[in-house]
Structure formats: structure tokens, C-alpha cells
Amino acid sequence: MQALVLTYVKAFPAYLTATWQTLLYLYDLKLAVMAGGVVLVCLLLRIFLGGIGGKVVRLAVYVGLFYFVSTREQFRVLFADQLSARIIAGIIIAGVWLPVTIVGGVLRLVLGRGSEPDYAPPPSAAATQGAGSGQPFNVSKPENEKKQIMVIMMTDIVGYSARMEKDEAATYALLKEHNAIVRKAIAGNKGKEIKTIGDAFMVVFTEPLDALRCGIAIQKELAKFNKPRPGNDQLKIRIGIHRGEVIVTAKDVFGEGVNIAARMESITDPGGISISADVHDMVKNKVEAGFQSLGVVKMKNIANPPEVYRVHINYG
Secondary structure, three states: OHHHHHHHHHHHHHHHHHHHHHHHHHOOHHHHHHHHHHHHHHHHHHHHOOHHHHHHHHHHHHHHHHHHHHHOHHHHOOOOOHHHHHHHHHHHHHHHHHHHHHHHHHHHHHOOOOOOOOOOOOOOHHHOOOOOOOOOOOOOOOOOOEEEEEEEEEEEEOOHHHHHHHOHHHHHHHHHHHHHHHHHHHHHOOOEEEEEEOOEEEEEEOOHHHHHHHHHHHHHHHHHHHOOOOHHHOOOEEEEEEEEEEEEOOOOEEOHHHHHHHHHHHOOOOOOEEEEHHHHHHHOOOOOEEEEEEEEOOOOOOOOOOEEEEEEEOOO
16 A cells, blocks of 8 residues: 555656646637636635535535546546546646635635634624623523632623624724733733623623723723724723622533623623622722712613612723
């Protein structure tokens, strides 16, 4: 088997030469136009059709091309054995696949189709955790659970869904800027990112003061980011912070404490921070910010909602 493989490896330069001679022999204007159209279609599929479905479609196209080339009578009569014909047909298809894959990947980045492979931005969390929605997260009890008192911070971009519908590429670029700002603040304030849901972050902290400092750092950094931008193109987020009992697993956090934080975020003004009374009692007089009580705000599916405080950030 090894000897057979080495034989074909040594013969590969000859196969490349035979491939080039075959293309020259079969060349005509009509065939060249058809080949150019096929390459263009493959390139467009690479750029605009991502995910598993896109891979399956592209694979089917290349398999179809291989079958079309290798079974053409004009092609088969050039070679004494079918194996050589199939090898050369494979080289021709590889000659289409490789540049299409490289060029298409570069164009995906340039056109903002995603810096991650076949990325498709998930739906906005605003649609799933607004004041009128049902439970924003799954609160069923997983295995190996344990209950803890933790501080939960929820964030959400204002108007994300509308922006995505209007200009997906620009909104995704904005989302990446947002994510970088939020993650920098989380890392600098002892937070732990649990997950992102579209444009929303769920983060936990041990201490309420760290959570509030993180929220303030995010809003201040976003204020700098927005300063040179027109009002209709600014990036604003809402932040809700609550301290309560949650169910903790190896990969997630569940429970009413999470739901309260999500509800608080949904009633927060754009660019603002809302905190619960328990958080307020533990951070007052410890940060350069003011606090305004909004009273006990009714929250859907929350039997005993906490008193909510609006945070007034000092941007001086």
C-alpha cells in the first residue's frame, strides 16, 4: 500500500502537466464562459451561504462538477484508464475549490459576513426578555446543581433588532465593538461571563460593588465611544444588577434571581443602570454615583419584585 501511494506521489507532477494539457485541448470560448459562470456561482455560495447548509450545498456542487467532468466523452477518450481520468478531474475541481475557498473567505471578512466561520448573528435578546415576554431563561433544575447568593448583571443593546434588520453587516461590526468594551470591564472588575444571548450579556459577581463598578465602567466607555458619533448611530445599552439566590451549575446560572435582573434591565433607560435595593444598601457611599429610588416596580412573573434604584453616573 505504501509503495502504491509513493508511486502516485511521484507521478503527481506528471498528472499536473496532463491536467494543463487537457484544459488546453478542451478549451473553447463557450466552455470557458460556462466555467467562469460555475466559478462565480461557487464564489457567491462561499460568500453568502454559511453554516452546515452552505457546506452541504457547496459539496454537492463540487461533486456534481466532478461527475460532469469525469463522465464527458471528450474527456474520457483522452485517457487509457479511468483512474487517471478521475485523478485529473479531481485536480481540476481542486483548482476551482482552493481559490474559491480562499478568496471567498477573504471577501466574507471584507463584506462583514462574520469574522468567525459561517457566523450568523443570533436573534436579539431584547425580543426574548422584554417586560412583556415570558420567562427569559430556562429555570428548570439541571443535574449537579447548587444554590448560591450571587450578584447578576444583565445587559442589552437598545434597538438592536431594528438595527440588524436595517443593516446586518454594520450592526454586527458594532456588536463586536460592544462585546470588546463589555468584556474588558468584566475582566477588570472580577466578573464572570456566563453567556451571551444575541446582544445581551449575563455576568455574575461575588460582590455587589464589583458589579456596579463594572456597569459604570461599561457606560463610561460607551459614552466615550459615542461622543464622535451622531445621535442616531450611537451605541447605548441598558444594565440591570440584582443580588439574589440562584441555581449554579458547571456551565450556567438559573433561577428567579436571574429573571429579576433581566426584568430590571428591561425597564432601565437607554444608557442607564438599575440596581435592586439589596445591591443599593451594599454600595451606597462607596462609588461616585447618585441613586434614585423608583419604588417597587411590577415585574411580570415575579411574585415579590424588589425596590429598584436608578444609578446616576458621574461622567465628569
